[in-house]
Amino acid sequence: MRNIRMTIAYVGTRFAGWQVQPGRDTIQGILENRIGSILGGSIRIVGAGRTDSGVHARGQVANFKTGSRIPPEGLRRALNAHLPEEIRVLRVEEAEPAFNARSDARGKEYRYRLFRGEVLSPFQAPYAVHVRGGLDAEPMRAAAGWLLGRHDFTSFAAAQCRVVGKERTISLSEVSVDPAEEFVVYRVRADGFLQHMVRTIAGTLVEVGRGRRDPDGLAAILEARDRRAAGPCAPARGLVLEKVFYGEGS
């Protein structure tokens, strides 16, 4: 069996997230269906990150096993010819037999886009959240800095998140502003993320940017280990899975 690795981009707006769900259009479900049609038989793929309904990706990674000898380039072309245009396979390559897109991932990077201007361009609307009434990037930057390093992120995980062990290490947590000063972008990289973690961080940073929370309050939120200590979970449309990191050479 060959082990095939894919890098995938998608606009998540009209999909019920990554993970297969009966009766719903999901990225994983559509990919498995199309790969199955092209290669024959039933295919099960493993994705690096289970993005939620409405979340986008520029660099999702997934893998699957197949006995087919189709060349990677040929598979990429055939797949893109049969996928909806919101889902594109950017790269297909043969991986080591043991490669697993999920368990081998050493880290991921996400971006969350906020718009603080007067009128959000319809060309940007599907990928950003419009925050009215001002958003001050400086305190958001200070708040984001508190998250760097290894912490228990229970306060930023969905209340129903069942994962055992909620410590994660954030290696990048950065707020930037575009040249027109209208978009405020939060970029975060960690060895792993809990359910709703980036969106809950974003929702909390928005409260800081609006002056409703003190940036230094982030330390106490982490300390609380209680979902109610953090801000709301920000909407899915602002979030993009940018990149998945693996070990050397992959």
Next chain:
Amino acid sequence: MRNIRMTIAYVGTRFAGWQVQPGRDTIQGILENRIGSILGGSIRIVGAGRTDSGVHARGQVANFKTGSRIPPEGLRRALNAHLPEEIRVLRVEEAEPAFNARSDARGKEYRYRLFRGEVLSPFQAPYAVHVRGGLDAEPMRAAAGWLLGRHDFTSFAAAQCRVVGKERTISLSEVSVDPAEEFVVYRVRADGFLQHMVRTIAGTLVEVGRGRRDPDGLAAILEARDRRAAGPCAPARGLVLEKVFYGEGS
């Protein structure tokens, strides 16, 4: 009566173009409906350019008369709160009583985006046309140059175009390539455009870029004054109305 001028952006994908058509969602129709709801009564707006079904705009201009004394800022906010997110009113201002967005327009600028890379990002797909098998920008640039100046554009107008007088003056006709060398963008400015004119120019430039037409053949196409002399009408999704020009101070 006050004369209100609006600048409008829209993603045209799911609309049947600018102009009102019974039983179909058009930009003009939706705007008239929402403005009517906000101001009361029936409103008729005049748009600078009747963009086709699926064509986008970053700077469409329109005007309408009203007895309402609502401040321009208030109208803009109320409109954006009630419009679908694919349509945004960027600016509302009071115009001279005689201002007419259509007949006063001195010129317009359009952009047509082509993609010549391997995989078109799903984030760009709604606003660009993927041309496979290579596209050489140099001959396209040469071809675009032939269109500069005053010409009879009959060859580039829809066969059913009934306008009397098909001479137009093109003051900018430029092919550029993005830094990643994947997008080829055609920018054109003229005192007016015939039906399908930019898309037929784009379709002809694509044939030049693929080596199927000689760039110097553009002179003969203009000379022919025959729609069959030019290339096909390129798809609507690649086209954006960028800007409408008026006289000094407007």
